[in-house]
Amino acid sequence: MTIYEFSVITNTGFLYLNLKVKDPPKNVKLYLRFFDFSKDKGEAPFKLDPVSSFELNAGLVSALFEFARNIDKKIDVIEFKSRSDEKTSDARSKYEGDILITAQTESYLLHKSFRQKVKIIYEKIFRSKVPLDAALQILQNEEDYILRILEDRVARKLVMDKQIELESIGSEFLKEMGEFGLTGIGITSFDLSPILVFKNHYTLEDVDEILRNIGIFPEIEPLEWIYRQSFIKNEQIWVYIVKSGVGPTVEGLFEPYFYLLFAKPQTYLGEFPSKLTARFNQILG
Secondary structure, three states, rough: OOOEEEEEEEOOOEEEEEEOOOEEEOOOEEEEEEEEOOOOOOOOOOOOOOOOOOHHHHHHHHHHHHHHOOOOOOOOOOOOOOHHHOOOHHHHOOOOOOOEEEEEEEEEOOOOHHHHHHHHHHHHHHHHHHHHHHHOOOOOHHHHHHHHHOHHHHHHHHHHOOOOHHHHHHHHHHHOOOOOOEEEEEOOOOOOOOEEEEEOOOOHHHHHHHHHHHOOOOOOOOEEEEEEEEEEOEEEEEEEEOOOOOOOOOEEEEEEOEEEEOOOOOOOOOOOOHHHHHHHHHHHO
């Protein structure tokens, strides 16, 4: 599980929904992601002199850190985006309310992909409820829908339905390439949430740790792959990340799987990622 909490708040501070999905792991750096579905009022920001700007920023940072301390959380990074850099003003203008959605997640999730899931949830559940009011409670079937989208249940079911076939091929590949340094194979959803790992060296919890230790993931074109260095339990490994080009379509959104290949350092797999992708795609495509 890669998401631990999901909240819907108005810009006035009214907490409409706080959905605790799962207890977060201990001593792990997590992200609190923000998704703005508020109406763009088109107001130009105030132009402050340097001293006033510094004082406002200092006050904001101090307040955030004091708040984090009071709820027993630690802030490592605060990311800001200037209005001049935003390309979403046209998209935001269609929003009718002032809704802010936040999610506490694993740090390695692909933000653009995760945002697409949140947007589906907004359009399906919350757009019709604007303005949010305590009298309009979330129904059980709506909560189930939110979890179904967040947890990639459609993608997971497709993999689990084919698990026996996939594990048979995975075992065959691990046996074939083990002497060349391949130590494990995994499958994730389109935002890198782990779904399945073929039992050899690693568990799903190990995959979480490996992905956390990679850092930033670049965009990958369908049927292409990259490799990155990581480590698990002080052991260095290489990770090949392959974008499959196949996957389910959920509410009009195409969600291609990623395949992960875990290998010893300096391992050269040649065209093997392409071979594995072709075989897996025959099953999941």
